[in-house]
Amino acid sequence: MSAAPTAPGALAGPAEPADSASDVVRWAAFGCLLVPVVVVVFGTSVGGAAVPALALVAVTAVCRLLLRRAERPLRARRTGARGALDGGGRRR
Template sequence: MDGGPTDGGVTEVLRWAAFSCALAPAVLLWYGTPPADAAGTALGLAAVTGACRVLLRQSERGAARLRAEERVPHRGRRRRTGTGAHRGHRHPGGTTPAD
């Protein structure tokens, strides 16, 4: 992990998801659901949790990349001071210096 501000939140979400993957089948078994159904539920929850984990990590990497790009100035780019502010171009209707 890169130690970013959201790492704790993502880790916490993943812990709760893992806990739910274990708790849901246990509750189903407690209430008399057949073991095969409880195991199928556990596998389904684990698959969804894994997919969410991949998406969260991908999102974190994208956000970290954007933050890094914001900190590094772009090379070779010049700022415009306004519309039409091009060097060396004459604009019609402009004033000329008086002699």
């Protein structure tokens, strides 16, 4: 069995880590939209579905704020480590 061909330079450098806070916020926003729809489908009024929707929006906003604040030191360390390397990947 042969390995699948890879694009030239695909393994040249470390991949950038995914922005996990953005992924979490995207899924939370999806939940903020999905929950009221499901609640209405199961018989609650639209006004009654607005309460959990607003609560989810508030929780999502607070979580986004906390995730961004927690990622700041990590980004600073990553950019600081990159700045300490010269073009050949060696420390200055």
